[in-house]
Amino acid sequence: MEKCIMLGKKVYLDDLINVARYDYKVDFSKEYCNRVNESRNLVEKWVDENEVIYGVTTGFGALCNKIISKEDTQKLQENIILSHSTSVGEPFTRQEARATIFMILQNIGQGYSGVRLAVLEILKDMLNYDIVPYIPREGSVGYLCPEAHLALVLIGKGKAYFKGELMSSKDALKKAGFTPIKLASKEGLALVSGTTSVTALxxxxxxxxxxxxxxxxxxxxxxxxxxxxxxxxxxxxxxxxxxxxxxxxxxxxxxxxxxxxxxxxxxxxxxxxxxxxxxxxxxxxxxxxxxxxxxxxxxxxxxxSCCDNPIIYNDGENSRAISACNADSSYVGLEMDSAxxxxxxxxxxxxxxxxxxxxxxxxxxxxxxxxxxxxxxxxxxxxxxxxxxxxxxxxxxxxxxxxxxxxxxxxxxxxxxxxxxxxxxxxxxxxxxxxxxxxxxxxxxxxxxxxxxxxxxxxxxxxxxxxxxxxxxxxxxxxxxxxxxxxxxxxxxxxxxxxxxxxxxxxx
CATH class of the missing domain: 1.20.200.10 (Fumarase/aspartase (Central domain))
Incomplete structure (x- = not known):
């Protein structure tokens, strides 16, 4: 019987190691799926209502005051992946890449990111079917670039290993029986935000x-x-x-x-x-x-934790997108320097x-x-x-x-x-x-x-x-x-x- 980590409740260091190093499978609990779907419903509602939300209907970083039309929100999410895929040098090892996928599933799966469950299903399949993204390791200040290279695989761009062989991401997905996905509002930003690679390494x-x-x-x-x-x-x-x-x-x-x-x-x-x-x-x-x-x-x-920005806080009539900085890596950084x-x-x-x-x-x-x-x-x-x-x-x-x-x-x-x-x-x-x-x-x-x-x-x-x-x-x-x-x-x-x-x- 294959060993599996069920996401939805608290996970521990040993769980990450078992997935990254010992090839445990990953699955989603009903609780996990429900909170992801509820968060996504809010994002879609706000996009329909033309709400101004950082990274969803605006640009990123210093471009946060640039309003993006509803028609361009999908292109915006693909652009953030393409433009942020700039780390260089030797790639992550297989276990480092798998640990980062695991952390993205954990981060977004808290239900405060507004990403469709379908996106997370592909990330889960990458772990379970041995699709390993090619992630250059040098040139990150705490997030963004390694995660962007990882997210390229989802849209059929960049490179990935399948069963240990390096090829185009599109070919890796095809060999495993999957097809690339079109990212929707908020998803590109959520995939590159957070302390996911920092925590994984x-x-x-x-x-x-x-x-x-x-x-x-x-x-x-x-x-x-x-x-x-x-x-x-x-x-x-x-x-x-x-x-x-x-x-x-x-x-x-x-x-x-x-x-x-x-x-x-x-x-x-x-x-x-x-x-x-x-x-x-x-x-x-x-x-x-x-x-x-x-x-x-x-x-x-x-x-x-959810280390995204903005977070999608579901609080009934008071639900809102809150722009802050849980993506800051000080906690992990200080501890790993000390370690x-x-x-x-x-x-x-x-x-x-x-x-x-x-x-x-x-x-x-x-x-x-x-x-x-x-x-x-x-x-x-x-x-x-x-x-x-x-x-x-x-x-x-x-x-x-x-x-x-x-x-x-x-x-x-x-x-x-x-x-x-x-x-x-x-x-x-x-x-x-x-x-x-x-x-x-x-x-x-x-x-x-x-x-x-x-x-x-x-x-x-x-x-x-x-x-x-x-x-x-x-x-x-x-x-x-x-x-x-x-x-x-x-x-x-x-x-x-x-x-x-x-x-x-x-x-x-």
Missing amino acids: GALALYDMIKSAKCADIIAACSLEVSRGIITAFDERVMKVRPHIHQDSTAFNIRKILADSEVIENCKNERLQDALSFRCVPQLHGAAKKTLTDAKEVIETEMN SIAATMIAKMSERRNNRLIDSNLSSNPAFLIKNVGLNSGLMIPQYTQAGLLGDMRILSTPSVIDNTPTCMNQEDYVAMGYNASKKAISVSEKLEYILAIELLSAFQSSAFLDKKYKLSTPTNYIYEKLKEHIPVMEEDFYLYPHIQYLKNLIHSGDLIAWVEEKIGKLK
């Missing part, structure tokens, strides 16, 4: 960052154990006197992962404390998780822990975790990769939303720039996975140098046994890239979390 990045944060707890526990670290810093009494929830849950995760480690038990009295990259794991990971949790709350609120900073903080600590594992001056391990060093470089250079990735992450952590370049003859004199915040968060989330993967590689190699008379914890031992099925213990230099990629995919897929939770139950 932000949601994808955030989902992976949240997963990586939990993986970071696991990998930090691995590094602590192979470094014969001191568990005292994770004592629940320490957490009680500074009662941040995510700090406490991080310490709980580390204690749970290492609960039966003979290595940790044997070295608990060796020294008073470890370096900050070990000792501060609850504090830094906790602070980062708090930021990611806050971002998730905002993303899910945005997913269940990128949080991810970079997790990454910078991971790199420092990795550095301690490979530095013979800071550990009891051979230099670069290889016995015959000199002839072999061992794990010297993956730390260089971490340094390069971390440099990029620091650049990408410069906030986007503090930027401002006025547009539209200064009608849009303030611009939130949330799109750039979400777009760069995608890159930040991927780089974090690679940095964590390299630390895990070093922890795995370090485990070979531990005294075998002391047992590793059940979950860490299980991780290493599973890794040995794919990665050899390094005796001499070998091609490292495939193993780093494998470990990165292990983090991205969530399999690393699944391995640990299989042994000790759910982590916090």
